Amino acid sequence: MRRPKSKQFREKKRLSEVQEIELIESWVEFGKPQPGSNPLSLPPLPSGAPIGRFDENTFSAYAGSKKFDQLPLSQKTKDGLREAKYTKMTDIQRASLPHALCGRDILGAAKTGSGKTLAFIIPVLEKLYRARWGPEDGVGSIIISPTRELAGQLFEVLKSVGKHHTFSAGLLIGGRKDVDEEKEHVNDLNILVCTPGRLLQHMDETPNFDCSQLQVLVLDEADRILDVGFKKALNAIVSQIPKHRQTLLFSATQTKSVQDLARLSLKDPEYVSVHEESVTATPNRLHQTAMIVPLDQKLDMLWSFIKAHLNSRILVFLSSCKQVRFVFEAFKKLRPGIPLKCLHGRMKQEKRMGIYSEFCEKRSVLFSTDVASRGLDFNKAVDWVVQVDCPEDVAAYIHRVGRTARYLSGGRSVLFLMPSEMKMIEKLQEKKIPIQFIKANTKRLQPVSTLLAALLVKSDELRDLACRAFITYLRSIHIQRDKEVFDVMKLPIEEYSASLGLPMTPKIRFLKQKIKGKKVSGEYSLQEESYDREENLFELPRESIFTRKLEDDEVDNSATRVLKKKKLKINVHRPVGTRVVFDDEGNTLPPLATLADVKSGDDSVQLDKDTVSKRYAEMREELKQHDKEDKLLDRERRKEKRMKQKMKLKRGRKEEEDDEGEEDLSGSDGEATRNRANKRSKKYFDSDSDDAERKRDKDKLAIKADSISLAEQEELALKLLSSMHS
Numbered sequence: 001m002r003r004p005k006s007k008q009f010r011e012k013k014r015l016s017e018v019q020e021i022e023l024i025e026s027w028v029e030f031g032k033p034q035p036g037s038n039p040l041s042l043p044p045l046p047s048g049a050p051i052g053r054f055d056e057n058t059f060s061a062y063a064g065s066k067k068f069d070q071l072p073l074s075q076k077t078k079d080g081l082r083e084a085k086y087t088k089m090t091d092i093q094r095a096s097l098p099h100a101l102c103g104r105d106i107l108g109a110a111k112t113g114s115g116k117t118l119a120f121i122i123p124v125l126e127k128l129y130r131a132r133w134g135p136e137d138g139v140g141s142i143i144i145s146p147t148r149e150l151a152g153q154l155f156e157v158l159k160s161v162g163k164h165h166t167f168s169a170g171l172l173i174g175g176r177k178d179v180d181e182e183k184e185h186v187n188d189l190n191i192l193v194c195t196p197g198r199l200l201q202h203m204d205e206t207p208n209f210d211c212s213q214l215q216v217l218v219l220d221e222a223d224r225i226l227d228v229g230f231k232k233a234l235n236a237i238v239s240q241i242p243k244h245r246q247t248l249l250f251s252a253t254q255t256k257s258v259q260d261l262a263r264l265s266l267k268d269p270e271y272v273s274v275h276e277e278s279v280t281a282t283p284n285r286l287h288q289t290a291m292i293v294p295l296d297q298k299l300d301m302l303w304s305f306i307k308a309h310l311n312s313r314i315l316v317f318l319s320s321c322k323q324v325r326f327v328f329e330a331f332k333k334l335r336p337g338i339p340l341k342c343l344h345g346r347m348k349q350e351k352r353m354g355i356y357s358e359f360c361e362k363r364s365v366l367f368s369t370d371v372a373s374r375g376l377d378f379n380k381a382v383d384w385v386v387q388v389d390c391p392e393d394v395a396a397y398i399h400r401v402g403r404t405a406r407y408l409s410g411g412r413s414v415l416f417l418m419p420s421e422m423k424m425i426e427k428l429q430e431k432k433i434p435i436q437f438i439k440a441n442t443k444r445l446q447p448v449s450t451l452l453a454a455l456l457v458k459s460d461e462l463r464d465l466a467c468r469a470f471i472t473y474l475r476s477i478h479i480q481r482d483k484e485v486f487d488v489m490k491l492p493i494e495e496y497s498a499s500l501g502l503p504m505t506p507k508i509r510f511l512k513q514k515i516k517g518k519k520v521s522g523e524y525s526l527q528e529e530s531y532d533r534e535e536n537l538f539e540l541p542r543e544s545i546f547t548r549k550l551e552d553d554e555v556d557n558s559a560t561r562v563l564k565k566k567k568l569k570i571n572v573h574r575p576v577g578t579r580v581v582f583d584d585e586g587n588t589l590p591p592l593a594t595l596a597d598v599k600s601g602d603d604s605v606q607l608d609k610d611t612v613s614k615r616y617a618e619m620r621e622e623l624k625q626h627d628k629e630d631k632l633l634d635r636e637r638r639k640e641k642r643m644k645q646k647m648k649l650k651r652g653r654k655e656e657e658d659d660e661g662e663e664d665l666s667g668s669d670g671e672a673t674r675n676r677a678n679k680r681s682k683k684y685f686d687s688d689s690d691d692a693e694r695k696r697d698k699d700k701l702a703i704k705a706d707s708i709s710l711a712e713q714e715e716l717a718l719k720l721l722s723s724m725h726s
């Protein structure tokens with residue numbers, strides 16, 4: 001057991017800390033780089049030159065230094081860095097640390113894998129240390145990351161470099177069950193490493209959550225966090241933290257938007273972009289290639305690629321969770337001879353973390369959405385990054401390929417481009433990305449579509465996955481912003497469906513509007529007729545996707561049903577016309593003649609009042625009966641609909657639990673939260689709409705009863721009668 005430190009010892013320690021802080025502050029002040037200057041351009045300290053204080057008022061220069069121990073840092077930070085084997089600084093660290101240490105706001109940009117994490121972790125530790133931040137001071141720094149994995153990784157770096165400091169730090173990320181426990185401790189934490197959603201949750205829900213003393217705010221992958229996906233969350237966060245603070249923004253693809261920066265109220269930020277002058281925007285040791293792969297050959301190509309690289313660690317990017325799940329499940333069944341893993345935003349957090357660390361350890365193939373595209377440092381050992389689906393823009397490309405060739409290691413990447421996406425190559429080259437075009441060796445292509453078709457015949461589950469992967473892929477292309485690159489109308493839809501092993505092409509609702517009115521032709525088109533028949537896939541029972549094809553007359557019926565509905569509207573206030581009634585020989589009779597009691601020989605028709613009222617009573621009864629039947633039918637129909645919705649929900653929940661997620665195109669935490677929120681609101685909306693529907697139906701019935709109430713029917717009949725006699 002540790003003996004409690006004596007009062008004397010603690011006092012001595014405090015004094016030495018105070019002295020150290022005084023020294024550091026004077027040193028920082030003495031050697032401050034000029035605002036706007038680039039420390040990289042300053043001459044480095046000669047090796048072996050004295051470091052630190054020379055006399056009362058002079059110190060060694062630190063801007064321009066190459067090693068961590070030449071910086072005015074606390075001994076605790078220096079020890080942490082040394083023990084983690086960090087001695088020489090990388091360019092971004094050399095360029096930004098001298099500015100950050102003297103309290104300036106930083107807008108840092110440097111290539112992927114170039115060491116940006118330490119460029120903000122060190123200033124955070126130093127700022128709080130110099131402020132003698134303690135447990136009672138509360139939250140002193142917030143570090144925000146767009147994804148949970150990245151937040152976890154940053155937290156590890158913070159723990160390792162800051163291990164000699166006494167600050168308390170916490171990792172606050174979504175998907176963890178211990179939120180209540182977190183709430184109890186969050187006010188005791190000095191440094192929060194978090195995703196925007198979880199931080200906001202604490203700001204909203206944790207009693208007395210207080211950031212009013214915040215000293216440093218860090219946004220890692222700043223451009224992503226400032227992006228629309230996190231806009232609301234970030235605005236809400238910023239509105240709850242003090243304006244007077246240091247702000248550090250880092251990314252490999254930095255934002256320079258004045259609007260973005262204004263949102264964060266940066267004060268004369270230092271724009272530190274160390275690779276701006278570089279010939280390439282990506283790491284020099286990264287060998288990048290691209291090849292044309294038609295949509296219907298993507299899986300063949302991917303399968304062949306994996307089979308040819310069985311001893312590598314391969315990171316494969318696909319555009320949606322459903323695709324990730326389908327390719328992972330299908331390829332797993334085909335046993336390629338290398339472990340396969342998958343990672344996407346809808347998986348349980350523990351599993352996500354587990355997979356992330358497993359992939360860091362062993363050779364394997366990891367199929368992932370963009371949830372793994374930013375910041376993750378897979379032990380520096382990803383051999384290949386394969387982009388099966390084209391990234392949404394150049395920034396996304398840079399971050400994806402940046403998962404390999406980190407720090408001093410090399411790496412390779414390959415991008416599959418469909419013929420319709422060739423514009424992407426130009427865009428990449430414009431942004432200084434040295435990508436080499438290679439021709440795929442189709443002779444060595446190992447087709448998998450027949451194998452997949454065989455698997456899909458055997459497994460309903462897999463067939464369902466394939467169907468959903470198919471739809472979400474097309475949707476992902478459909479919603480892309482860059483229409484120069486992404487055009488869903490140019491895709492060989494039928495062939496794509498067959499390449500996934502699907503027995504027939506599922507119908508796609510969202511393409512209906514797009515294709516209507518547009519004359520489509522050639523190999524990429526779907527028959528217009530088939531769109532006219534198309535109906536919402538998700539309203540059909542699952543098996544019907546494959547087994548039930550709508551018949552022509554069904555379509556016609558549905559069309560006429562709508563028309564009939566319109567015609568059936570009764571306007572009780574319209575002027576009443578006369579009605580022609582025929583006798584058995586086809587002679588015309590006056591209206592209501594069937595009810596008439598012809599008493600006299602002349603042609604005039606006398607109405608027997610009793611018969612008329614009897615007939616009305618019968619009609620009333622009939623109406624009531626019909627109404628009852630209609631209600632029953634309607635109730636049954638709605639009950640059935642609700643059951644279906646429940647089943648669908650249950651299935652969705654089960655999928656989530658099995659780590660089998662819903663559509664999440666970006667896969668990031670923010671996106672996932674948004675999608676979940678959407679889903680949740682959708683659910684609420686559904687249940688609300690159930691109520692609303694019930695209420696509407698009630699109202700409708702009331703209106704119906706109002707509009708053709710019995711009294712009105714009688715009135716109508718009387719009008720008829722009187723018009724007949726007039």
Ligand SMILES: Nc1ncnc2c1ncn2[C@@H]1O[C@H](COP(=O)(O)OP(=O)(O)OP(=O)(O)O)[C@@H](O)[C@H]1O
Nearest residue numbers: 086088089090112113114115116117252375377407
């Ligand atoms: N000074 C250093 N000396 C040795 N290794 C370093 C140094 N700085 C960073 N590294 C290592 O380089 C790798 C990449 O660092 P880091 O993750 O900070 O890169 P990054 O620039 O943030 O990348 P990304 O843009 O992908 O987020 C890490 O493994 C890290 O440990």
